[in-house]
Amino acid sequence: MDFTLLRFEWVLIGIIVVLLVGKLTDIDKKPYFIPLINLLLVVNILLGFVPMPHGEAFGNFFRTNSLIAFEKNILNIALLLISVMGNEWLKKTTVQAEHYILLLTSMLGIFLMLSSTHILPFYLGLEMSTIPLAALANFEMSSQKSSEAGIKLILSSAFSTAIMLFGISLLYGVSGSLYFNDLANAMQSQPLHLAAFIFFISGVFFKMSVVPFHLWTADVYEGAPTAVTNYLASISKAAIVFVLFNVLFKIFGHLQEGWTLIVSLLAILSMTIGNLFALRQENIKRLLAFSSISQVGYILVAYIGFSPHSLGAVFYFIIVYLLSNITAFGVVSIVESTTGRVTLDAYKGLYHRFPTYALFMAIALFSLAGIPPTAGFFGKLFLLTAGIQPMYYWVLVVAAINLILSLYNYLRIVRIMFIENGENRIESISTNRLILVTMATCVLLILAFSFFPQVYQWGIAWYGFVR
Amino acid sequence: MEGIPLLHILILSTALFFIGIYGFFTRRNLITMLISIELILNSVNINFVAFNKYLYPQQLEGIFFNIFIIAIAAAEVSLAIAIIINLYRKFNTIDIEDTNTMKH
Numbered sequence: 001m002d003f004t005l006l007r008f009e010w011v012l013i014g015i016i017v018v019l020l021v022g023k024l025t026d027i028d029k030k031p032y033f034i035p036l037i038n039l040l041l042v043v044n045i046l047l048g049f050v051p052m053p054h055g056e057a058f059g060n061f062f063r064t065n066s067l068i069a070f071e072k073n074i075l076n077i078a079l080l081l082i083s084v085m086g087n088e089w090l091k092k093t094t095v096q097a098e099h100y101i102l103l104l105t106s107m108l109g110i111f112l113m114l115s116s117t118h119i120l121p122f123y124l125g126l127e128m129s130t131i132p133l134a135a136l137a138n139f140e141m142s143s144q145k146s147s148e149a150g151i152k153l154i155l156s157s158a159f160s161t162a163i164m165l166f167g168i169s170l171l172y173g174v175s176g177s178l179y180f181n182d183l184a185n186a187m188q189s190q191p192l193h194l195a196a197f198i199f200f201i202s203g204v205f206f207k208m209s210v211v212p213f214h215l216w217t218a219d220v221y222e223g224a225p226t227a228v229t230n231y232l233a234s235i236s237k238a239a240i241v242f243v244l245f246n247v248l249f250k251i252f253g254h255l256q257e258g259w260t261l262i263v264s265l266l267a268i269l270s271m272t273i274g275n276l277f278a279l280r281q282e283n284i285k286r287l288l289a290f291s292s293i294s295q296v297g298y299i300l301v302a303y304i305g306f307s308p309h310s311l312g313a314v315f316y317f318i319i320v321y322l323l324s325n326i327t328a329f330g331v332v333s334i335v336e337s338t339t340g341r342v343t344l345d346a347y348k349g350l351y352h353r354f355p356t357y358a359l360f361m362a363i364a365l366f367s368l369a370g371i372p373p374t375a376g377f378f379g380k381l382f383l384l385t386a387g388i389q390p391m392y393y394w395v396l397v398v399a400a401i402n403l404i405l406s407l408y409n410y411l412r413i414v415r416i417m418f419i420e421n422g423e424n425r426i427e428s429i430s431t432n433r434l435i436l437v438t439m440a441t442c443v444l445l446i447l448a449f450s451f452f453p454q455v456y457q458w459g460i461a462w463y464g465f466v467r
Numbered sequence: 468m469e470g471i472p473l474l475h476i477l478i479l480s481t482a483l484f485f486i487g488i489y490g491f492f493t494r495r496n497l498i499t500m501l502i503s504i505e506l507i508l509n510s511v512n513i514n515f516v517a518f519n520k521y522l523y524p525q526q527l528e529g530i531f532f533n534i535f536i537i538a539i540a541a542a543e544v545s546l547a548i549a550i551i552i553n554l555y556r557k558f559n560t561i562d563i564e565d566t567n568t569m570k571h
Contacts, residue, residue: 127539144557150550162507169514176523219569
Protein backbone atom coordinates (compact mmCIF):
# COMPACT_ATOMS: atom_id res chain seq x y z
CA MET A 1 0.00 0.00 0.00
CA ASP A 2 1.21 3.46 -0.89
CA PHE A 3 1.31 5.62 2.22
CA THR A 4 2.04 8.78 0.23
CA LEU A 5 -1.61 8.75 -0.79
CA LEU A 6 -2.37 10.11 2.67
CA ARG A 7 0.02 13.02 2.38
CA PHE A 8 -2.54 15.70 3.33
CA GLU A 9 -3.33 13.74 6.47
CA TRP A 10 0.34 13.09 7.36
CA VAL A 11 1.11 16.80 7.21
CA LEU A 12 -1.80 17.62 9.53
CA ILE A 13 -0.80 14.84 11.93
CA GLY A 14 2.77 16.19 11.86
CA ILE A 15 1.58 19.67 12.88
CA ILE A 16 -0.60 18.19 15.64
CA VAL A 17 2.38 16.22 16.99
CA VAL A 18 4.57 19.34 16.90
CA LEU A 19 1.93 21.19 18.93
CA LEU A 20 1.48 18.32 21.41
CA VAL A 21 5.21 18.06 22.01
CA GLY A 22 5.52 21.84 22.09
CA LYS A 23 2.79 21.99 24.73
CA LEU A 24 5.10 20.10 27.12
CA THR A 25 7.50 23.04 26.95
CA ASP A 26 4.69 25.63 27.16
CA ILE A 27 5.18 26.62 23.54
CA ASP A 28 1.98 28.69 23.56
CA LYS A 29 3.32 31.04 26.23
CA LYS A 30 6.20 32.04 23.95
CA PRO A 31 5.86 35.23 21.89
CA TYR A 32 6.72 33.41 18.66
CA PHE A 33 3.85 30.92 18.93
CA ILE A 34 1.37 32.69 16.65
CA PRO A 35 3.90 33.39 13.85
CA LEU A 36 5.06 29.77 14.18
CA ILE A 37 1.59 28.32 13.75
CA ASN A 38 0.88 30.60 10.79
CA LEU A 39 4.14 29.42 9.22
CA LEU A 40 3.20 25.78 9.80
CA LEU A 41 -0.16 26.36 8.11
CA VAL A 42 1.60 27.99 5.13
CA VAL A 43 3.85 24.92 4.87
CA ASN A 44 0.68 22.80 5.04
CA ILE A 45 -0.74 24.68 2.04
CA LEU A 46 2.49 24.52 0.02
CA LEU A 47 2.90 20.78 0.58
CA GLY A 48 -0.66 20.33 -0.60
CA PHE A 49 0.24 21.64 -4.05
CA VAL A 50 3.15 19.23 -4.58
CA PRO A 51 2.00 16.65 -7.14
CA MET A 52 1.07 13.33 -5.57
CA PRO A 53 -0.03 9.89 -6.77
CA HIS A 54 -3.72 9.08 -7.06
CA GLY A 55 -5.30 5.82 -6.07
CA GLU A 56 -6.90 3.80 -3.32
CA ALA A 57 -5.69 2.61 0.06
CA PHE A 58 -6.83 0.51 3.06
CA GLY A 59 -8.75 -2.06 1.03
CA ASN A 60 -10.54 0.61 -0.99
CA PHE A 61 -11.67 2.53 2.12
CA PHE A 62 -9.73 5.62 1.17
CA ARG A 63 -9.09 7.17 -2.20
CA THR A 64 -7.56 10.29 -3.60
CA ASN A 65 -7.78 11.96 -7.01
CA SER A 66 -7.41 15.43 -8.50
CA LEU A 67 -10.92 16.42 -7.39
CA ILE A 68 -10.29 15.49 -3.75
CA ALA A 69 -6.80 17.05 -3.75
CA PHE A 70 -8.32 20.28 -5.06
CA GLU A 71 -11.02 20.28 -2.38
CA LYS A 72 -8.40 19.72 0.33
CA ASN A 73 -6.25 22.53 -1.04
CA ILE A 74 -9.20 24.94 -0.92
CA LEU A 75 -9.91 23.99 2.70
CA ASN A 76 -6.21 24.29 3.64
CA ILE A 77 -6.08 27.85 2.31
CA ALA A 78 -9.31 28.70 4.11
CA LEU A 79 -7.85 27.32 7.34
CA LEU A 80 -4.85 29.67 7.11
CA LEU A 81 -7.13 32.66 6.44
CA ILE A 82 -9.36 31.80 9.41
CA SER A 83 -6.38 31.23 11.66
CA VAL A 84 -4.91 34.65 10.80
CA MET A 85 -8.27 36.40 11.28
CA GLY A 86 -8.56 34.84 14.74
CA ASN A 87 -5.07 35.88 15.87
CA GLU A 88 -6.27 38.99 17.68
CA TRP A 89 -8.77 37.00 19.74
CA LEU A 90 -6.30 34.19 20.30
CA LYS A 91 -3.77 36.50 21.96
CA LYS A 92 -6.21 36.99 24.84
CA THR A 93 -6.71 33.29 25.57
CA THR A 94 -4.31 31.33 27.71
CA VAL A 95 -4.46 27.94 25.98
CA GLN A 96 -3.58 28.65 22.37
CA ALA A 97 -1.96 25.30 21.49
CA GLU A 98 -5.13 23.41 22.42
CA HIS A 99 -7.17 25.63 20.12
CA TYR A 100 -5.05 24.59 17.15
CA ILE A 101 -4.88 20.93 18.17
CA LEU A 102 -8.69 20.76 18.20
CA LEU A 103 -8.99 22.78 14.99
CA LEU A 104 -6.53 20.55 13.13
CA THR A 105 -8.13 17.36 14.46
CA SER A 106 -11.44 18.57 13.09
CA MET A 107 -9.70 19.30 9.78
CA LEU A 108 -8.23 15.77 9.78
CA GLY A 109 -11.75 14.37 10.18
CA ILE A 110 -12.94 16.48 7.26
CA PHE A 111 -10.11 15.15 5.06
CA LEU A 112 -10.94 11.56 6.01
CA MET A 113 -14.59 12.20 5.18
CA LEU A 114 -13.77 13.75 1.79
CA SER A 115 -11.59 10.79 0.80
CA SER A 116 -13.90 8.01 1.97
CA THR A 117 -15.41 5.44 -0.36
CA HIS A 118 -17.04 3.43 2.40
CA ILE A 119 -19.59 4.47 5.02
CA LEU A 120 -17.32 3.57 7.96
CA PRO A 121 -14.54 6.12 7.27
CA PHE A 122 -17.25 8.57 6.23
CA TYR A 123 -18.91 8.21 9.65
CA LEU A 124 -15.58 8.32 11.50
CA GLY A 125 -14.57 11.46 9.63
CA LEU A 126 -17.90 13.14 10.25
CA GLU A 127 -17.67 12.50 14.00
CA MET A 128 -14.01 13.45 14.12
CA SER A 129 -14.84 16.75 12.49
CA THR A 130 -17.75 17.65 14.80
CA ILE A 131 -16.69 16.43 18.26
CA PRO A 132 -13.65 18.78 18.51
CA LEU A 133 -15.88 21.60 17.29
CA ALA A 134 -18.11 21.27 20.36
CA ALA A 135 -15.04 21.62 22.56
CA LEU A 136 -14.00 24.63 20.49
CA ALA A 137 -17.44 26.25 20.80
CA ASN A 138 -17.04 25.94 24.57
CA PHE A 139 -13.55 27.42 24.40
CA GLU A 140 -14.21 30.59 26.41
CA MET A 141 -14.53 28.78 29.69
CA SER A 142 -15.68 31.87 31.59
CA SER A 143 -18.52 32.78 29.24
CA GLN A 144 -22.04 31.45 29.81
CA LYS A 145 -23.00 31.77 26.17
CA SER A 146 -19.97 29.82 25.06
CA SER A 147 -20.80 26.74 27.11
CA GLU A 148 -24.43 27.00 26.08
CA ALA A 149 -23.26 26.95 22.45
CA GLY A 150 -21.06 23.95 23.20
CA ILE A 151 -23.88 21.89 24.70
CA LYS A 152 -26.24 22.85 21.89
CA LEU A 153 -23.71 21.81 19.27
CA ILE A 154 -22.80 18.49 20.87
CA LEU A 155 -26.42 17.50 21.60
CA SER A 156 -27.75 18.39 18.15
CA SER A 157 -24.82 16.82 16.36
CA ALA A 158 -25.03 13.62 18.43
CA PHE A 159 -28.77 13.46 17.76
CA SER A 160 -28.37 14.03 14.03
CA THR A 161 -25.59 11.45 13.77
CA ALA A 162 -27.78 8.96 15.62
CA ILE A 163 -30.58 9.48 13.10
CA MET A 164 -28.08 9.18 10.25
CA LEU A 165 -26.78 5.92 11.72
CA PHE A 166 -30.30 4.51 11.76
CA GLY A 167 -30.44 5.27 8.04
CA ILE A 168 -27.05 3.60 7.57
CA SER A 169 -28.26 0.47 9.38
CA LEU A 170 -31.24 0.29 6.99
CA LEU A 171 -28.86 0.79 4.05
CA TYR A 172 -26.81 -2.15 5.32
CA GLY A 173 -30.00 -4.18 5.56
CA VAL A 174 -30.98 -3.57 1.95
CA SER A 175 -27.56 -3.93 0.33
CA GLY A 176 -25.34 -6.05 2.57
CA SER A 177 -22.33 -3.84 1.91
CA LEU A 178 -21.36 -0.33 2.86
CA TYR A 179 -19.10 0.57 -0.08
CA PHE A 180 -20.47 3.59 -1.93
CA ASN A 181 -20.37 1.69 -5.24
CA ASP A 182 -22.29 -1.34 -3.92
CA LEU A 183 -24.82 0.90 -2.19
CA ALA A 184 -25.37 2.86 -5.41
CA ASN A 185 -26.05 -0.34 -7.34
CA ALA A 186 -28.43 -1.69 -4.70
CA MET A 187 -30.65 1.42 -4.55
CA GLN A 188 -34.16 1.09 -5.98
CA SER A 189 -37.33 3.12 -5.58
CA GLN A 190 -38.80 0.98 -2.81
CA PRO A 191 -40.21 2.22 0.51
CA LEU A 192 -37.37 0.83 2.64
CA HIS A 193 -34.72 2.37 0.39
CA LEU A 194 -36.52 5.71 0.51
CA ALA A 195 -36.81 5.53 4.31
CA ALA A 196 -33.09 4.81 4.56
CA PHE A 197 -32.43 7.79 2.28
CA ILE A 198 -34.56 10.12 4.38
CA PHE A 199 -32.91 9.14 7.68
CA PHE A 200 -29.44 9.37 6.15
CA ILE A 201 -29.97 12.70 4.44
CA SER A 202 -31.53 14.31 7.54
CA GLY A 203 -28.27 13.65 9.36
CA VAL A 204 -26.26 15.27 6.58
CA PHE A 205 -28.65 18.24 6.34
CA PHE A 206 -28.41 18.73 10.12
CA LYS A 207 -24.69 19.38 9.78
CA MET A 208 -25.32 21.64 6.81
CA SER A 209 -28.12 23.50 8.69
CA VAL A 210 -30.74 23.19 5.98
CA VAL A 211 -34.02 24.57 7.24
CA PRO A 212 -36.06 22.07 9.16
CA PHE A 213 -32.80 21.10 10.86
CA HIS A 214 -31.36 24.59 11.37
CA LEU A 215 -32.46 25.37 14.91
CA TRP A 216 -29.00 25.00 16.48
CA THR A 217 -27.22 27.24 13.97
CA ALA A 218 -27.95 30.75 15.19
CA ASP A 219 -27.41 29.94 18.88
CA VAL A 220 -24.14 28.12 18.29
CA TYR A 221 -22.83 30.82 15.96
CA GLU A 222 -23.72 33.50 18.48
CA GLY A 223 -22.31 31.77 21.54
CA ALA A 224 -19.08 30.37 20.09
CA PRO A 225 -15.96 32.55 19.93
CA THR A 226 -15.93 34.40 16.60
CA ALA A 227 -12.83 32.58 15.32
CA VAL A 228 -14.66 29.27 15.85
CA THR A 229 -17.86 30.62 14.30
CA ASN A 230 -15.79 31.54 11.27
CA TYR A 231 -14.59 27.94 11.01
CA LEU A 232 -18.09 26.52 11.54
CA ALA A 233 -19.67 28.79 8.93
CA SER A 234 -16.95 28.38 6.32
CA ILE A 235 -14.83 25.23 6.38
CA SER A 236 -17.18 22.87 8.12
CA LYS A 237 -20.05 23.92 5.85
CA ALA A 238 -17.94 23.75 2.67
CA ALA A 239 -16.76 20.23 3.56
CA ILE A 240 -20.32 18.97 3.96
CA VAL A 241 -21.29 20.62 0.68
CA PHE A 242 -18.47 18.74 -1.07
CA VAL A 243 -19.47 15.49 0.61
CA LEU A 244 -23.09 15.97 -0.42
CA PHE A 245 -21.98 15.22 -3.99
CA ASN A 246 -20.86 11.77 -2.89
CA VAL A 247 -24.13 11.28 -1.02
CA LEU A 248 -26.68 12.59 -3.52
CA PHE A 249 -24.93 11.94 -6.85
CA LYS A 250 -23.12 8.72 -6.02
CA ILE A 251 -24.89 6.71 -3.30
CA PHE A 252 -28.40 7.89 -4.09
CA GLY A 253 -27.86 8.59 -7.79
CA HIS A 254 -30.48 6.02 -8.78
CA LEU A 255 -33.05 7.65 -6.52
CA GLN A 256 -32.69 10.99 -8.30
CA GLU A 257 -36.42 11.04 -9.20
CA GLY A 258 -37.18 10.76 -5.49
CA TRP A 259 -34.76 13.27 -4.01
CA THR A 260 -35.17 16.10 -6.51
CA LEU A 261 -38.50 17.15 -5.03
CA ILE A 262 -37.24 16.84 -1.43
CA VAL A 263 -34.09 18.83 -2.13
CA SER A 264 -35.94 21.55 -4.02
CA LEU A 265 -38.50 21.98 -1.24
CA LEU A 266 -35.76 22.16 1.40
CA ALA A 267 -33.81 24.63 -0.76
CA ILE A 268 -36.83 26.92 -0.96
CA LEU A 269 -37.49 26.63 2.77
CA SER A 270 -33.84 27.37 3.62
CA MET A 271 -33.65 30.44 1.42
CA THR A 272 -36.95 31.91 2.54
CA ILE A 273 -36.73 31.21 6.26
CA GLY A 274 -33.05 32.16 6.41
CA ASN A 275 -33.76 35.52 4.82
CA LEU A 276 -36.94 36.23 6.78
CA PHE A 277 -35.37 35.47 10.15
CA ALA A 278 -32.32 37.56 9.28
CA LEU A 279 -34.58 40.61 8.92
CA ARG A 280 -35.13 41.03 12.65
CA GLN A 281 -31.66 40.22 14.00
CA GLU A 282 -29.81 42.87 15.95
CA ASN A 283 -26.75 40.72 16.63
CA ILE A 284 -24.41 40.61 13.64
CA LYS A 285 -23.30 37.02 14.31
CA ARG A 286 -26.90 35.81 14.34
CA LEU A 287 -27.58 37.81 11.19
CA LEU A 288 -24.66 36.16 9.42
CA ALA A 289 -25.81 32.76 10.74
CA PHE A 290 -29.22 33.18 9.12
CA SER A 291 -27.54 34.49 5.99
CA SER A 292 -25.44 31.32 5.86
CA ILE A 293 -28.64 29.26 6.16
CA SER A 294 -30.07 31.03 3.13
CA GLN A 295 -26.78 30.59 1.21
CA VAL A 296 -27.09 26.84 1.79
CA GLY A 297 -30.51 27.08 0.15
CA TYR A 298 -28.98 28.59 -2.99
CA ILE A 299 -26.28 25.89 -3.01
CA LEU A 300 -28.94 23.17 -2.84
CA VAL A 301 -30.56 24.61 -5.99
CA ALA A 302 -27.48 23.59 -7.99
CA TYR A 303 -27.88 19.94 -6.91
CA ILE A 304 -31.34 19.77 -8.52
CA GLY A 305 -29.66 20.01 -11.96
CA PHE A 306 -27.91 16.63 -11.43
CA SER A 307 -25.32 17.35 -14.12
CA PRO A 308 -21.58 18.19 -14.42
CA HIS A 309 -22.60 21.86 -14.26
CA SER A 310 -23.74 21.37 -10.66
CA LEU A 311 -20.22 20.41 -9.60
CA GLY A 312 -18.67 23.32 -11.48
CA ALA A 313 -21.15 25.83 -10.08
CA VAL A 314 -20.82 24.62 -6.50
CA PHE A 315 -17.01 24.68 -6.72
CA TYR A 316 -16.99 28.23 -8.00
CA PHE A 317 -19.57 29.40 -5.48
CA ILE A 318 -17.93 27.70 -2.50
CA ILE A 319 -14.62 29.44 -3.15
CA VAL A 320 -16.33 32.83 -3.37
CA TYR A 321 -18.48 32.03 -0.33
CA LEU A 322 -15.44 31.02 1.72
CA LEU A 323 -13.59 34.23 0.85
CA SER A 324 -16.56 36.53 1.54
CA ASN A 325 -17.68 34.77 4.71
CA ILE A 326 -14.17 34.64 6.16
CA THR A 327 -13.71 38.36 5.48
CA ALA A 328 -17.06 39.29 7.01
CA PHE A 329 -16.45 37.22 10.14
CA GLY A 330 -12.89 38.55 10.24
CA VAL A 331 -14.18 42.12 10.58
CA VAL A 332 -16.70 40.97 13.22
CA SER A 333 -13.84 39.27 15.07
CA ILE A 334 -11.67 42.40 15.01
CA VAL A 335 -14.48 44.62 16.26
CA GLU A 336 -15.43 42.10 18.94
CA SER A 337 -11.91 41.54 20.23
CA THR A 338 -11.25 45.26 20.69
CA THR A 339 -14.67 46.41 21.93
CA GLY A 340 -16.42 43.23 23.06
CA ARG A 341 -19.56 44.20 21.13
CA VAL A 342 -21.36 42.15 18.48
CA THR A 343 -24.57 44.14 18.13
CA LEU A 344 -25.33 46.02 14.93
CA ASP A 345 -25.24 49.43 16.62
CA ALA A 346 -21.52 48.96 17.29
CA TYR A 347 -21.04 49.35 13.55
CA LYS A 348 -22.68 52.78 13.37
CA GLY A 349 -20.37 55.15 11.52
CA LEU A 350 -17.61 52.56 11.15
CA TYR A 351 -16.78 54.07 7.77
CA HIS A 352 -16.04 57.49 9.23
CA ARG A 353 -13.68 56.12 11.86
CA PHE A 354 -12.10 53.11 10.13
CA PRO A 355 -12.77 53.28 6.39
CA THR A 356 -10.63 50.25 5.45
CA TYR A 357 -12.52 47.77 7.62
CA ALA A 358 -15.86 49.21 6.53
CA LEU A 359 -14.88 48.85 2.87
CA PHE A 360 -13.70 45.26 3.36
CA MET A 361 -16.94 44.40 5.14
CA ALA A 362 -19.03 46.11 2.46
CA ILE A 363 -17.35 44.23 -0.40
CA ALA A 364 -17.72 40.91 1.44
CA LEU A 365 -21.41 41.62 2.01
CA PHE A 366 -21.91 42.68 -1.63
CA SER A 367 -20.35 39.40 -2.66
CA LEU A 368 -22.63 37.43 -0.32
CA ALA A 369 -25.63 39.30 -1.71
CA GLY A 370 -24.48 38.69 -5.30
CA ILE A 371 -24.01 42.23 -6.59
CA PRO A 372 -22.19 42.29 -9.98
CA PRO A 373 -18.65 43.66 -9.66
CA THR A 374 -17.90 40.96 -7.10
CA ALA A 375 -17.51 37.28 -7.91
CA GLY A 376 -20.54 36.50 -5.74
CA PHE A 377 -22.73 37.54 -8.66
CA PHE A 378 -21.21 34.93 -10.96
CA GLY A 379 -21.39 32.36 -8.18
CA LYS A 380 -25.13 32.88 -7.80
CA LEU A 381 -25.58 32.99 -11.59
CA PHE A 382 -23.80 29.64 -12.01
CA LEU A 383 -25.75 28.07 -9.14
CA LEU A 384 -29.12 29.07 -10.57
CA THR A 385 -28.27 28.09 -14.16
CA ALA A 386 -26.92 24.73 -12.98
CA GLY A 387 -30.22 24.11 -11.20
CA ILE A 388 -32.36 24.30 -14.34
CA GLN A 389 -34.39 21.11 -14.62
CA PRO A 390 -37.67 20.54 -16.48
CA MET A 391 -40.67 20.79 -14.10
CA TYR A 392 -38.57 22.60 -11.50
CA TYR A 393 -38.50 26.14 -12.88
CA TRP A 394 -40.48 27.36 -9.86
CA VAL A 395 -37.45 26.76 -7.64
CA LEU A 396 -35.47 29.27 -9.69
CA VAL A 397 -38.29 31.83 -9.48
CA VAL A 398 -38.37 31.55 -5.69
CA ALA A 399 -34.57 31.74 -5.58
CA ALA A 400 -34.59 34.92 -7.65
CA ILE A 401 -37.19 36.52 -5.36
CA ASN A 402 -35.09 35.50 -2.36
CA LEU A 403 -32.01 37.11 -3.85
CA ILE A 404 -33.86 40.42 -3.84
CA LEU A 405 -35.08 39.84 -0.29
CA SER A 406 -31.57 39.08 0.92
CA LEU A 407 -30.32 42.42 -0.43
CA TYR A 408 -32.15 44.15 2.42
CA ASN A 409 -30.29 42.13 5.05
CA TYR A 410 -26.85 42.81 3.67
CA LEU A 411 -27.44 46.42 2.66
CA ARG A 412 -28.82 47.14 6.13
CA ILE A 413 -25.35 46.49 7.59
CA VAL A 414 -23.76 48.61 4.85
CA ARG A 415 -26.19 51.46 5.57
CA ILE A 416 -25.43 51.32 9.28
CA MET A 417 -21.68 51.41 8.59
CA PHE A 418 -21.69 54.18 5.99
CA ILE A 419 -24.68 56.46 6.63
CA GLU A 420 -25.70 56.27 10.28
CA ASN A 421 -23.59 58.01 12.86
CA GLY A 422 -24.60 57.01 16.36
CA GLU A 423 -23.32 58.24 19.71
CA ASN A 424 -21.89 55.02 21.12
CA ARG A 425 -19.59 54.25 18.24
CA ILE A 426 -16.28 52.46 18.35
CA GLU A 427 -13.38 54.60 19.46
CA SER A 428 -10.40 52.38 18.82
CA ILE A 429 -9.74 49.23 16.85
CA SER A 430 -6.80 46.92 16.50
CA THR A 431 -4.50 47.61 13.57
CA ASN A 432 -2.76 44.29 13.18
CA ARG A 433 -0.85 44.54 9.88
CA LEU A 434 -1.04 40.82 9.12
CA ILE A 435 -4.83 40.75 9.51
CA LEU A 436 -5.20 43.84 7.32
CA VAL A 437 -3.04 42.30 4.58
CA THR A 438 -4.95 39.00 4.74
CA MET A 439 -8.29 40.78 4.50
CA ALA A 440 -7.05 42.90 1.61
CA THR A 441 -5.97 39.71 -0.20
CA CYS A 442 -9.38 38.13 0.38
CA VAL A 443 -11.16 41.23 -0.91
CA LEU A 444 -8.92 41.44 -3.99
CA LEU A 445 -9.59 37.77 -4.68
CA ILE A 446 -13.34 38.36 -4.32
CA LEU A 447 -13.09 41.10 -6.95
CA ALA A 448 -10.62 39.27 -9.20
CA PHE A 449 -12.25 35.88 -9.04
CA SER A 450 -14.81 36.95 -11.65
CA PHE A 451 -11.96 36.55 -14.18
CA PHE A 452 -11.24 32.91 -13.23
CA PRO A 453 -14.13 30.86 -14.60
CA GLN A 454 -11.63 27.99 -15.09
CA VAL A 455 -12.66 26.59 -11.72
CA TYR A 456 -16.12 26.04 -13.18
CA GLN A 457 -14.62 24.08 -16.05
CA TRP A 458 -12.40 22.03 -13.73
CA GLY A 459 -15.50 21.04 -11.82
CA ILE A 460 -17.15 19.89 -15.06
CA ALA A 461 -14.02 17.97 -16.08
CA TRP A 462 -13.81 16.18 -12.71
CA TYR A 463 -17.45 15.14 -12.70
CA GLY A 464 -16.38 11.56 -13.53
CA PHE A 465 -14.80 11.23 -10.06
CA VAL A 466 -18.14 11.87 -8.39
CA ARG A 467 -20.43 9.54 -10.31
CA MET B 468 -32.99 -19.98 11.64
CA GLU B 469 -35.05 -21.23 14.58
CA GLY B 470 -36.49 -18.92 17.18
CA ILE B 471 -37.14 -15.21 16.94
CA PRO B 472 -37.90 -13.97 13.42
CA LEU B 473 -36.07 -10.91 12.06
CA LEU B 474 -39.27 -8.87 11.98
CA HIS B 475 -39.65 -8.99 15.77
CA ILE B 476 -36.13 -7.72 16.29
CA LEU B 477 -36.73 -4.90 13.83
CA ILE B 478 -39.94 -3.94 15.66
CA LEU B 479 -37.95 -3.80 18.91
CA SER B 480 -35.23 -1.63 17.40
CA THR B 481 -37.70 0.71 15.71
CA ALA B 482 -39.63 1.10 18.95
CA LEU B 483 -36.40 1.86 20.78
CA PHE B 484 -35.49 4.42 18.10
CA PHE B 485 -38.74 6.32 18.47
CA ILE B 486 -38.68 6.13 22.27
CA GLY B 487 -35.25 7.73 22.04
CA ILE B 488 -36.50 10.50 19.76
CA TYR B 489 -39.52 11.10 22.00
CA GLY B 490 -37.26 11.30 25.03
CA PHE B 491 -34.88 13.71 23.34
CA PHE B 492 -37.69 16.09 22.46
CA THR B 493 -39.62 15.97 25.73
CA ARG B 494 -36.98 15.64 28.47
CA ARG B 495 -35.66 18.83 30.05
CA ASN B 496 -32.68 17.37 31.87
CA LEU B 497 -29.47 17.37 29.82
CA ILE B 498 -28.31 13.99 31.15
CA THR B 499 -31.62 12.36 30.25
CA MET B 500 -31.33 13.82 26.77
CA LEU B 501 -27.95 12.12 26.46
CA ILE B 502 -29.51 8.85 27.62
CA SER B 503 -32.16 9.24 24.90
CA ILE B 504 -29.41 9.57 22.29
CA GLU B 505 -27.85 6.39 23.67
CA LEU B 506 -31.21 4.63 23.18
CA ILE B 507 -31.21 5.64 19.52
CA LEU B 508 -27.63 4.43 19.10
CA ASN B 509 -28.51 1.11 20.75
CA SER B 510 -31.43 0.64 18.37
CA VAL B 511 -28.95 1.15 15.52
CA ASN B 512 -26.66 -1.46 17.07
CA ILE B 513 -29.50 -3.97 17.34
CA ASN B 514 -30.35 -3.32 13.68
CA PHE B 515 -26.77 -3.91 12.56
CA VAL B 516 -26.36 -7.15 14.50
CA ALA B 517 -29.75 -8.45 13.40
CA PHE B 518 -29.17 -7.71 9.71
CA ASN B 519 -25.71 -9.19 9.95
CA LYS B 520 -26.89 -12.41 11.58
CA TYR B 521 -30.09 -13.02 9.63
CA LEU B 522 -29.39 -11.64 6.14
CA TYR B 523 -25.62 -11.70 5.64
CA PRO B 524 -24.22 -14.31 8.05
CA GLN B 525 -21.05 -14.75 5.96
CA GLN B 526 -19.84 -11.18 6.69
CA LEU B 527 -18.64 -9.25 9.72
CA GLU B 528 -19.17 -5.72 8.40
CA GLY B 529 -22.21 -4.96 10.59
CA ILE B 530 -20.59 -6.21 13.77
CA PHE B 531 -17.45 -4.18 13.16
CA PHE B 532 -19.54 -1.09 12.52
CA ASN B 533 -21.09 -1.65 15.98
CA ILE B 534 -17.73 -1.51 17.70
CA PHE B 535 -16.99 1.83 16.09
CA ILE B 536 -20.41 3.21 17.04
CA ILE B 537 -19.92 2.22 20.68
CA ALA B 538 -16.43 3.72 20.82
CA ILE B 539 -17.45 7.00 19.23
CA ALA B 540 -20.58 7.24 21.38
CA ALA B 541 -18.34 6.96 24.44
CA ALA B 542 -16.14 9.80 23.18
CA GLU B 543 -19.17 11.92 22.41
CA VAL B 544 -20.77 11.35 25.81
CA SER B 545 -17.57 12.09 27.69
CA LEU B 546 -17.22 15.43 25.93
CA ALA B 547 -20.91 16.20 26.44
CA ILE B 548 -20.62 15.47 30.17
CA ALA B 549 -17.54 17.69 30.41
CA ILE B 550 -19.51 20.52 28.82
CA ILE B 551 -22.48 19.82 31.12
CA ILE B 552 -20.23 20.09 34.18
CA ASN B 553 -18.91 23.39 32.87
CA LEU B 554 -22.49 24.55 32.27
CA TYR B 555 -23.52 23.51 35.78
CA ARG B 556 -20.77 25.64 37.31
CA LYS B 557 -22.25 28.74 35.68
CA PHE B 558 -26.01 28.14 35.82
CA ASN B 559 -26.23 25.85 38.90
CA THR B 560 -28.73 23.71 37.00
CA ILE B 561 -28.76 21.33 34.07
CA ASP B 562 -32.36 22.00 33.12
CA ILE B 563 -32.48 22.88 29.42
CA GLU B 564 -35.14 25.57 29.92
CA ASP B 565 -33.08 27.45 32.50
CA THR B 566 -29.81 27.24 30.60
CA ASN B 567 -31.34 28.62 27.42
CA THR B 568 -30.41 32.30 27.49
CA MET B 569 -30.10 32.94 23.77
CA LYS B 570 -33.46 33.71 22.21
CA HIS B 571 -34.06 34.94 18.71
